[in-house]
Amino acid sequence: MKKYLLSFALAFMSLTAFAQADYEKIMKEKIAKTETCKTAEEFQTLANDFQRIGSKESTKWLPPYYAAFSQIQKGRLMMRNGDMSGLDETANLADKYLSSAQNLAGADNAEIHLLRKMAASLRMMVNPPQRYMTDGAKATEELGIAEKLDPSNPRIALIKAEDTYFTPEQYGGSKTKGMEMFKDAVAKFNTYKPKTALDPNWGKAEAEYFLNMPAK
Known part of the structure; x- marks a missing residue:
């Protein structure tokens, strides 16, 4: 009987390891696509x-x-193309997924709070004058939580x-200061190590893009 139980346990462990390897393979393939979607x-x-x-x-x-x-990147692309009509729906879907992620990861996950900030910013951009005190405040709150949890996060x-770069100067923004902050972000990316091969590791190419823009 012990022999059969041992065989069953070994078989179960093998299947579990195979399923985990398959999960990681699929996730790596899909994560790589977040950098190539146009x-x-x-x-x-x-x-x-x-x-x-x-x-x-x-x-x-x-x-x-x-x-x-992926929803947030979709929304940011829509915004750059001047299409604000679907930003509310896109941000709402992102928040729905983030609620699921937070239920599983816990409330002290800086990466999730950062995406909540980005979703709130998308929603604000539908009508900035009307939504600055609501969605804008939410974005500021979530960013503050993320930074407190993980201040070295690039x-x-x-x-x-x-x-800072995109905010008009009359509202506290500065392209010059923004460029300096991009340098700081790249420096943080150069020393950052994700916890696992699947953990968030996006953003370095975007920071380098801004630094490599021709001077105006």
Whole structure:
């Protein structure tokens, strides 16, 4: 009987290890696509893919995190193209995924709070004068939480640099100061090590893009 139990246990361990390897392989492939998507439709497809992975891997926080990230990247692309009509829906979907991720990872995850900040910023951009005191305040609150939890996180430095760079000077922004902050973000990226191969590691190419822009 002990022999059969041992065989069963070994077989179960092998299947578990195989399933984990398969999960990591699929996740790595999908995460790599977050750097290559060019259209809102491609980001939506990617968000759907992560959502499906999350439905199978219901104890892991990274699939809903990346589903939210894909939605936010979709929204940022829409915003750059001048399409504000779908930002509310996109931000709401991102928040839905982030709630799932936070339920699994806990409330002290800086990466999740940073995406909550980014989702709130998207929502604010639909009507900045009307939403600055609500969604703008939410974005500031979430960024503050993220920075308190992980002050050396380069993605937090990147988003702060973007906010400073794109905010008009009359509202406290500065392109010059923003560029200095991008340098700080790149320096943090150069020493940053993600906890695992699947943990968030995006943003360095974006920071370097700003630093490599021709001087105006």
